[in-house]
Protein backbone atom coordinates (compact mmCIF):
# COMPACT_ATOMS: atom_id res chain seq x y z
CA UNK A 213 0.00 0.00 0.00
CA UNK A 214 1.46 3.40 -0.99
CA UNK A 215 1.86 5.86 1.88
CA UNK A 216 0.33 9.27 1.15
CA UNK A 217 2.77 12.17 0.99
CA UNK A 218 2.61 15.70 2.27
CA UNK A 219 4.22 18.39 0.13
CA UNK A 220 6.60 20.75 1.95
CA UNK A 221 6.91 24.48 1.27
CA UNK A 222 9.71 23.85 -1.25
CA UNK A 223 7.73 21.16 -3.15
CA UNK A 224 9.69 18.25 -1.63
CA UNK A 225 7.33 15.44 -0.59
CA UNK A 226 7.53 13.68 2.79
CA UNK A 227 5.70 10.38 3.47
CA UNK A 228 2.89 10.96 5.96
CA UNK A 229 3.83 7.84 7.93
CA UNK A 230 7.47 7.33 8.87
CA UNK A 231 9.49 5.34 11.37
CA UNK A 232 11.19 6.79 14.47
CA UNK A 233 14.27 5.31 16.10
CA UNK A 234 14.66 7.12 19.43
CA UNK A 235 15.71 4.55 22.09
CA UNK A 236 16.48 1.89 19.49
CA UNK A 237 19.83 0.53 20.72
CA UNK A 238 22.69 1.30 18.33
CA UNK A 239 23.50 -2.39 17.84
CA UNK A 240 19.89 -3.23 16.87
CA UNK A 241 19.19 -0.23 14.66
CA UNK A 242 20.27 -1.64 11.29
CA UNK A 243 18.09 -4.73 11.80
CA UNK A 244 15.07 -2.79 13.05
CA UNK A 245 15.27 -0.21 10.25
CA UNK A 246 15.67 -2.99 7.67
CA UNK A 247 12.45 -4.54 8.99
CA UNK A 248 10.73 -1.16 8.68
CA UNK A 249 11.93 -0.67 5.09
CA UNK A 250 10.89 -4.21 4.15
CA UNK A 251 7.46 -3.48 5.65
CA UNK A 252 7.08 -0.46 3.38
CA UNK A 253 8.19 2.54 5.47
CA UNK A 254 10.20 4.94 3.31
CA UNK A 255 10.82 7.69 5.89
CA UNK A 256 13.20 7.21 8.84
CA UNK A 257 13.55 9.73 11.68
CA UNK A 258 16.80 9.71 13.64
CA UNK A 259 18.93 12.32 15.43
CA UNK A 260 22.56 12.78 16.39
CA UNK A 261 21.52 12.50 20.03
CA UNK A 262 19.99 9.04 19.46
CA UNK A 263 23.50 7.71 18.73
CA UNK A 264 22.15 5.32 16.13
CA UNK A 265 22.64 7.22 12.85
CA UNK A 266 25.30 4.66 11.82
CA UNK A 267 22.75 1.85 12.07
CA UNK A 268 20.27 3.81 9.99
CA UNK A 269 22.95 4.31 7.33
CA UNK A 270 23.83 0.62 7.40
CA UNK A 271 20.18 -0.33 6.83
CA UNK A 272 19.92 2.09 3.92
CA UNK A 273 23.03 0.71 2.23
CA UNK A 274 21.95 -2.90 2.64
CA UNK A 275 18.43 -2.26 1.38
CA UNK A 276 17.18 -2.98 -2.14
CA UNK A 277 15.22 0.28 -2.04
CA UNK A 278 17.08 3.02 -3.95
CA UNK A 279 18.31 5.93 -1.82
CA UNK A 280 16.14 8.41 -3.74
CA UNK A 281 13.01 6.51 -2.68
CA UNK A 282 13.90 6.96 1.00
CA UNK A 283 13.36 10.08 3.09
CA UNK A 284 15.95 10.44 5.85
CA UNK A 285 15.60 12.96 8.66
CA UNK A 286 18.23 13.72 11.27
CA UNK A 287 18.53 16.47 13.85
CA UNK A 288 21.09 18.89 15.15
CA UNK A 289 22.17 17.94 18.69
CA UNK A 290 21.78 20.59 21.39
CA UNK A 291 25.54 21.19 21.81
CA UNK A 292 25.60 21.98 18.06
CA UNK A 293 23.83 25.36 18.42
CA UNK A 294 25.83 28.22 16.89
CA UNK A 295 26.71 28.80 13.23
CA UNK A 296 30.05 27.01 12.94
CA UNK A 297 29.06 24.38 15.47
CA UNK A 298 25.94 23.54 13.45
CA UNK A 299 27.90 23.11 10.22
CA UNK A 300 30.31 20.78 12.03
CA UNK A 301 27.44 18.84 13.63
CA UNK A 302 25.84 18.34 10.22
CA UNK A 303 29.12 17.00 8.80
CA UNK A 304 29.35 14.60 11.74
CA UNK A 305 25.80 13.32 11.16
CA UNK A 306 26.43 12.77 7.44
CA UNK A 307 29.61 10.86 8.29
CA UNK A 308 27.75 8.67 10.80
CA UNK A 309 24.95 8.02 8.30
CA UNK A 310 27.45 7.46 5.48
CA UNK A 311 25.31 9.61 3.18
CA UNK A 312 26.07 12.58 0.94
CA UNK A 313 22.84 14.39 1.84
CA UNK A 314 19.80 14.08 4.07
CA UNK A 315 16.24 14.82 3.09
CA UNK A 316 15.35 16.85 6.17
CA UNK A 317 17.57 18.43 8.80
CA UNK A 318 15.97 19.80 11.96
CA UNK A 319 17.10 21.94 14.88
CA UNK A 320 16.19 19.43 17.60
CA UNK A 321 15.31 21.87 20.41
CA UNK A 322 15.15 25.69 20.44
CA UNK A 323 16.75 26.07 23.88
CA UNK A 324 15.54 29.71 24.11
CA UNK A 325 17.64 30.48 27.19
CA UNK A 326 20.78 29.63 25.20
CA UNK A 327 19.71 32.29 22.67
CA UNK A 328 21.38 30.75 19.60
CA UNK A 329 18.63 29.24 17.51
CA UNK A 330 18.49 32.12 15.01
CA UNK A 331 22.24 31.92 14.34
CA UNK A 332 21.90 28.13 14.14
CA UNK A 333 19.08 28.45 11.62
CA UNK A 334 21.35 30.54 9.37
CA UNK A 335 23.71 27.55 9.22
CA UNK A 336 20.82 25.31 8.15
CA UNK A 337 19.97 27.86 5.45
CA UNK A 338 23.55 27.55 4.18
CA UNK A 339 23.33 23.74 4.15
CA UNK A 340 20.14 24.06 2.13
CA UNK A 341 21.66 26.59 -0.28
CA UNK A 342 24.64 24.26 -0.75
CA UNK A 343 22.32 21.37 -1.68
CA UNK A 344 23.41 19.18 1.21
CA UNK A 345 19.89 18.83 2.56
CA UNK A 346 16.64 18.77 0.59
CA UNK A 347 14.62 20.58 3.25
CA UNK A 348 15.26 22.27 6.60
CA UNK A 349 13.03 22.56 9.59
CA UNK A 350 12.80 22.72 13.34
CA UNK A 351 11.55 20.64 16.21
CA UNK A 352 9.92 21.61 19.49
CA UNK A 353 9.54 25.25 18.42
CA UNK A 354 6.69 27.28 19.92
CA UNK A 355 5.02 30.18 18.12
CA UNK A 356 7.35 32.90 19.55
CA UNK A 357 10.41 30.91 18.43
CA UNK A 358 8.96 30.54 14.92
CA UNK A 359 8.06 34.24 14.77
CA UNK A 360 11.65 35.17 15.60
CA UNK A 361 12.91 33.01 12.74
CA UNK A 362 10.42 34.66 10.36
CA UNK A 363 11.43 38.15 11.50
CA UNK A 364 15.19 37.67 11.48
CA UNK A 365 15.98 35.15 8.73
CA UNK A 366 15.08 34.21 5.19
CA UNK A 367 13.53 30.75 4.98
CA UNK A 368 10.33 29.56 6.69
CA UNK A 369 10.93 26.09 8.24
CA UNK A 370 9.43 23.32 6.10
CA UNK A 371 8.51 21.26 9.17
CA UNK A 372 8.05 21.67 12.92
CA UNK A 373 8.31 18.27 14.62
CA UNK A 374 6.53 18.46 17.98
CA UNK A 375 5.02 16.19 20.58
CA UNK A 376 1.52 15.46 19.32
CA UNK A 377 -0.96 12.70 20.12
CA UNK A 378 -4.55 12.46 21.35
CA UNK A 379 -3.58 13.80 24.79
CA UNK A 380 -1.67 16.77 23.35
CA UNK A 381 -3.36 17.76 20.10
CA UNK A 382 -1.56 21.10 19.62
CA UNK A 383 -4.53 22.76 17.89
CA UNK A 384 -3.28 26.35 18.13
CA UNK A 385 0.21 25.42 16.93
CA UNK A 386 -1.22 23.38 14.05
CA UNK A 387 -3.32 26.36 13.00
CA UNK A 388 -0.27 28.62 13.10
CA UNK A 389 1.65 26.10 11.00
CA UNK A 390 -1.16 25.92 8.44
CA UNK A 391 -1.26 29.71 8.19
CA UNK A 392 2.48 29.79 7.41
CA UNK A 393 2.83 26.67 5.26
CA UNK A 394 4.75 24.65 7.87
CA UNK A 395 4.08 20.90 7.99
CA UNK A 396 3.28 19.53 11.46
CA UNK A 397 5.16 16.34 12.28
CA UNK A 398 4.08 14.38 15.36
CA UNK A 399 6.64 12.86 17.72
CA UNK A 400 5.59 10.26 20.27
CA UNK A 401 2.48 9.83 18.09
CA UNK A 402 1.48 6.79 20.19
CA UNK A 403 2.05 8.62 23.54
CA UNK A 404 5.06 6.32 23.96
CA UNK A 405 2.49 3.55 24.38
CA UNK A 406 0.92 5.01 27.53
CA UNK A 407 -2.57 5.61 26.09
CA UNK A 408 -2.85 2.33 24.21
CA UNK A 409 -4.57 0.38 26.99
CA UNK A 410 -7.25 3.04 27.55
CA UNK A 411 -10.69 1.38 27.60
CA UNK A 412 -12.47 4.00 25.45
CA UNK A 413 -9.72 3.87 22.84
CA UNK A 414 -9.72 0.07 22.85
CA UNK A 415 -13.51 0.00 22.32
CA UNK A 416 -13.30 2.54 19.50
CA UNK A 417 -10.54 0.53 17.81
CA UNK A 418 -12.55 -2.69 18.11
CA UNK A 419 -15.37 -1.08 16.09
CA UNK A 420 -12.99 -0.97 13.13
CA UNK A 421 -11.37 -4.35 13.81
CA UNK A 422 -8.11 -2.48 14.48
CA UNK A 423 -5.72 -2.11 17.41
CA UNK A 424 -5.57 1.06 19.57
CA UNK A 425 -2.22 1.94 17.95
CA UNK A 426 -3.73 1.64 14.47
CA UNK A 427 -6.68 3.79 15.54
CA UNK A 428 -4.35 6.52 16.82
CA UNK A 429 -2.20 6.43 13.69
CA UNK A 430 -5.30 6.65 11.51
CA UNK A 431 -6.35 9.70 13.56
CA UNK A 432 -2.98 11.31 12.74
CA UNK A 433 -3.42 10.60 9.03
CA UNK A 434 -6.89 12.16 9.01
CA UNK A 435 -5.65 15.16 11.03
CA UNK A 436 -3.08 15.74 8.27
CA UNK A 437 -0.02 15.41 10.50
CA UNK A 438 3.09 13.44 9.59
CA UNK A 439 3.56 10.65 12.18
CA UNK A 440 6.72 8.70 13.01
CA UNK A 441 5.86 5.82 15.39
CA UNK A 442 8.72 3.79 16.84
CA UNK A 443 8.82 0.10 17.62
CA UNK A 444 11.53 -2.51 17.91
CA UNK A 445 8.93 -5.29 17.69
CA UNK A 446 8.53 -6.66 14.13
CA UNK A 447 4.80 -7.45 14.56
CA UNK A 448 4.15 -3.89 15.80
CA UNK A 449 6.27 -2.38 13.02
CA UNK A 450 3.93 -4.13 10.57
CA UNK A 451 0.78 -3.39 12.58
CA UNK A 452 1.59 0.32 12.64
CA UNK A 453 1.92 0.33 8.85
CA UNK A 454 -1.45 -1.36 8.31
CA UNK A 455 -3.53 1.81 8.62
CA UNK A 456 -4.49 2.64 5.07
CA UNK A 457 -7.58 0.46 4.63
CA UNK A 458 -10.05 2.15 6.96
CA UNK A 459 -11.37 5.60 7.77
CA UNK A 460 -12.53 7.04 11.08
CA UNK A 461 -16.06 8.43 11.08
CA UNK A 462 -16.72 12.04 12.16
CA UNK A 463 -18.28 11.04 15.50
CA UNK A 464 -15.25 8.90 16.36
CA UNK A 465 -12.92 11.77 15.46
CA UNK A 466 -15.02 13.89 17.82
CA UNK A 467 -14.62 11.24 20.54
CA UNK A 468 -10.84 11.31 20.04
CA UNK A 469 -10.84 15.11 20.34
CA UNK A 470 -12.03 14.62 23.93
CA UNK A 471 -8.70 13.03 24.90
CA UNK A 472 -6.90 16.38 24.61
CA UNK A 473 -5.93 17.29 28.18
CA UNK A 474 -2.52 18.83 27.48
CA UNK A 475 -0.51 15.93 28.91
CA UNK A 476 3.11 15.86 27.77
CA UNK A 477 5.15 12.66 27.74
CA UNK A 478 8.37 14.59 27.07
CA UNK A 479 10.08 17.80 28.13
CA UNK A 480 8.69 21.34 27.78
CA UNK A 481 10.48 23.07 24.85
CA UNK A 482 10.52 26.41 26.70
CA UNK A 483 12.84 25.00 29.33
CA UNK A 484 14.50 21.85 27.94
CA UNK A 485 18.20 22.41 27.36
CA UNK A 486 20.23 19.31 28.16
Ligand SMILES: NC(=O)C1=CN([C@@H]2O[C@H](COP(=O)(O)OP(=O)(O)OC[C@H]3O[C@@H](n4cnc5c(N)ncnc54)[C@H](OP(=O)(O)O)[C@@H]3O)[C@@H](O)[C@H]2O)C=CC1
Nearest residue numbers: 232233234399400401402403404405425441442443444445
Ligand atom coordinates in the same frame (compact mmCIF):
# COMPACT_ATOMS: atom_id res chain seq x y z
N1 LIG B 1 11.94 15.73 18.04
C1 LIG B 1 11.88 15.26 19.27
O1 LIG B 1 12.22 15.95 20.25
C2 LIG B 1 11.42 13.89 19.51
C3 LIG B 1 11.29 13.03 18.44
N2 LIG B 1 10.86 11.75 18.62
C4 LIG B 1 10.73 10.91 17.43
O2 LIG B 1 9.44 10.34 17.40
C5 LIG B 1 9.54 8.92 17.34
C6 LIG B 1 8.36 8.25 18.00
O3 LIG B 1 8.21 8.67 19.32
P1 LIG B 1 8.51 7.72 20.59
O4 LIG B 1 8.81 8.62 21.72
O5 LIG B 1 9.50 6.72 20.20
O6 LIG B 1 7.12 7.08 20.95
P2 LIG B 1 5.88 6.38 20.19
O7 LIG B 1 4.70 7.20 20.53
O8 LIG B 1 6.19 6.08 18.78
O9 LIG B 1 5.75 5.03 21.01
C7 LIG B 1 6.77 4.08 21.05
C8 LIG B 1 6.44 3.09 22.17
O10 LIG B 1 5.20 2.47 21.88
C9 LIG B 1 5.39 1.05 21.74
N3 LIG B 1 4.58 0.63 20.59
C10 LIG B 1 4.82 0.90 19.29
N4 LIG B 1 3.87 0.36 18.51
C11 LIG B 1 3.01 -0.26 19.34
C12 LIG B 1 1.83 -1.03 19.12
N5 LIG B 1 1.36 -1.22 17.90
N6 LIG B 1 1.21 -1.54 20.22
C13 LIG B 1 1.67 -1.34 21.45
N7 LIG B 1 2.79 -0.62 21.72
C14 LIG B 1 3.45 -0.10 20.66
C15 LIG B 1 6.86 0.84 21.52
O11 LIG B 1 7.28 -0.40 22.06
P3 LIG B 1 8.36 -1.40 21.37
O12 LIG B 1 9.41 -0.55 20.71
O13 LIG B 1 8.86 -2.16 22.55
O14 LIG B 1 7.59 -2.26 20.40
C16 LIG B 1 7.46 2.00 22.32
O15 LIG B 1 7.52 1.68 23.69
C17 LIG B 1 10.88 8.65 18.03
O16 LIG B 1 11.34 7.33 17.84
C18 LIG B 1 11.72 9.74 17.43
O17 LIG B 1 12.09 9.38 16.11
C19 LIG B 1 10.51 11.30 19.87
C20 LIG B 1 10.65 12.11 20.98
C21 LIG B 1 11.12 13.46 20.88
Ligand SMILES: O=C(O)C(=O)[C@@H](O)[C@H](O)C(=O)CO
Nearest residue numbers: 234235259261320477478479
Ligand atom coordinates in the same frame (compact mmCIF):
# COMPACT_ATOMS: atom_id res chain seq x y z
O1 LIG C 1 13.74 11.65 21.34
C1 LIG C 1 14.03 12.84 21.15
O2 LIG C 1 14.11 13.32 20.02
C2 LIG C 1 14.23 13.71 22.31
O3 LIG C 1 14.56 14.84 22.18
C3 LIG C 1 14.02 13.07 23.63
O4 LIG C 1 15.03 12.18 23.86
C4 LIG C 1 14.02 14.09 24.73
O5 LIG C 1 15.30 14.55 24.84
C5 LIG C 1 13.52 13.50 25.98
O6 LIG C 1 12.41 13.04 26.02
C6 LIG C 1 14.35 13.51 27.15
O7 LIG C 1 13.63 12.96 28.20
